[in-house]
Amino acid sequence: MKKIVFIVFFFSLALHVDWVNAELRGELIVSPEYPKAYDSVTFRMQSYSFDVDLALITWRVNGEVVDSGLGKKTLTIKAGGTGEITSVEAKASISKTDSITLVYNLSPQSVDLVWEAIESQVPPFYEGKALPGEGAVVRVVALPSFVENGRLVNPASVSYSWSVNDAPLLSQSGAGKQTLTTRLDYLADASVVDVVAKTISGGVARSRITIYPTATLPVFYQYDDILGLDRSYAITKRLETKKDISLKLVPYYLSKVESSDPGDTYMWSLDGLPIKTESPTLITLRPKENTYGSKKLTVTMENSKRRLQQAVAELLVVFDSR
Numbered sequence: 001m002k003k004i005v006f007i008v009f010f011f012s013l014a015l016h017v018d019w020v021n022a023e024l025r026g027e028l029i030v031s032p033e034y035p036k037a038y039d040s041v042t043f044r045m046q047s048y049s050f051d052v053d054l055a056l057i058t059w060r061v062n063g064e065v066v067d068s069g070l071g072k073k074t075l076t077i078k079a080g081g082t083g084e085i086t087s088v089e090a091k092a093s094i095s096k097t098d099s100i101t102l103v104y105n106l107s108p109q110s111v112d113l114v115w116e117a118i119e120s121q122v123p124p125f126y127e128g129k130a131l132p133g134e135g136a137v138v139r140v141v142a143l144p145s146f147v148e149n150g151r152l153v154n155p156a157s158v159s160y161s162w163s164v165n166d167a168p169l170l171s172q173s174g175a176g177k178q179t180l181t182t183r184l185d186y187l188a189d190a191s192v193v194d195v196v197a198k199t200i201s202g203g204v205a206r207s208r209i210t211i212y213p214t215a216t217l218p219v220f221y222q223y224d225d226i227l228g229l230d231r232s233y234a235i236t237k238r239l240e241t242k243k244d245i246s247l248k249l250v251p252y253y254l255s256k257v258e259s260s261d262p263g264d265t266y267m268w269s270l271d272g273l274p275i276k277t278e279s280p281t282l283i284t285l286r287p288k289e290n291t292y293g294s295k296k297l298t299v300t301m302e303n304s305k306r307r308l309q310q311a312v313a314e315l316l317v318v319f320d321s322r
Contacts, residue, residue, distance in 0.1 A: 024049050024050055024092075024099070024100040025100070026045055026046065026050070027046060028045055028090060030042070030104065030106075031044070034205055034206035035106065035108045036109075037081050037084075037108045037110060038078060039108065040076055040079075041077055041079050042075070043076075043090065044073055045073045046073070047092070050092070050094050052092065053071040054070070055092040056070055056092070057092045059089070060089040060090075062086060062087050075090070079106055079108045080106075082110060082145055082147045083146070086105070086106040088103070088104045089101060090103075107203065109145065109199075109205040110145045110207075111206070111207045112145070112207060113141070113142055113207050113208070114141050115139065115193070115209065116138065117130045117133075117253070118137060118139050119137050119257060120133060120136060120255060121251055121253065121254050122252060123221075123229055130253065131214040133213060133215070133216055133309045134184070135183055135185075135186045135308055136184055136213065136306060136309075137182070137183050137184075138183075138184065138211060140179070140193050140195075141180075142160055142178040142179075143178075144205065145205075146205070153199055155178055156175075156176045156178075157176070157199070157200070158178070158198065159173075159174060159176075159197070160173055160176075160195055161197075161198075162194070162195050163194045164191055165191060184213050190210050190212045190213075192209070193208060193209050194208040195208070215253070215311065216251055216252065216254045216301065217252040217253055217311070218249055218251050218299065218301060218311050219234045219249070220235040220239075220250075220313065221235065222235065222245065222248070223246040223282060229248050229250075235315065238318065239315055239316070240318040240320065241320075243287070244285065245284070246282065246285075247284075248281060249299055251264070251266075251281070251301050251311065254303060254309055254311070255303050257306075263306065264303045265302055266281060266301050267301075268283060268298070269298045270295050270296070271296055272298075285317060287319035294316055295319070298313070299314075301313070
């Protein structure tokens with residue numbers, strides 16, 4: 001008797017059903033990323049596990065419903081004061097049984113940046129701000145204002161992450177390092193200094209400034225051995241004198257490096273002929289008796305340690321000692 005053997009093949013059909021029982025996931029995107037006190041802040045819900053535009057989204061601020069609707073995925077509110085916590089809650093309902101709730105505690109903090117051109121030359125008691133020349137060294141200080149649990153956070157306990165033109169400066173970053181010393185980029189029209197300040201408890205603030213290099217601005221002033229520099233007016237283009245006169249050249253914003261060799265040099269000439277001076281920036285002109293005439297006074301200045309810092313100052317001097 002012949003046996004008939006039935007071979008039964010069982011096929012396992014694997015269906016992708018993650019959308020039925022998968023865990024819903026989403027996130028709130030905050031703009032600006034580092035809000036300051038009383039900023040307008042926008043929250044946007046996004047998800048790759050469900051269609052946000054088809055979800056019923058309800059927004060609550062500090063527990064109170066402020067907006068709701070199908071596909072209502074954005075909300076804009078005004079932040080509170082520094083350190084004030086605002087709780088923002090977004091609940092997305094996909095069906096009667098499937099929903100997700102996202103919570104963001106908004107606590108605005110701030111950090112300000114101030115800078116100084118530490119090697120730029122300006123006259124004594126100058127009331128303006130010294131500006132940096134090409135490739136000059138500047139010092140930037142971060143001034144954080146963090147409030148946590150109603151108390152100001154000590155700046156020394158804050159961590160600072162510095163960068164210049166988006167290049168991280170790891171050696172100058174870290175806890176308590178609220179001062180940055182850097183040289184302006186020769187190859188850029190400006191240098192953008194950026195700092196992100198963080199506290200141990202999670203407070204974050206960010207600030208950035210743009211620093212532009214300034215051309216050297218040479219200016220002549222009259223100088224007196226007793227009264228010193230007369231900054232009440234600048235001598236430009238033309239000078240008429242009947243007697244001996246001392247001129248002081250102030251090379252605004254030319255770098256003076258603090259070392260045995262500061263790098264700045266001055267070359268004086270009268271009608272193209274080199275002349276000697278009392279000091280690199282001081283000259284006394286002595287017209288001869290009973291003479292009349294004019295000569296062109298020229299000073300060429302540069303800094304060998306800051307190659308792009310160069311300038312020429314010219315002055316027409318008219319003598320009349322008759």
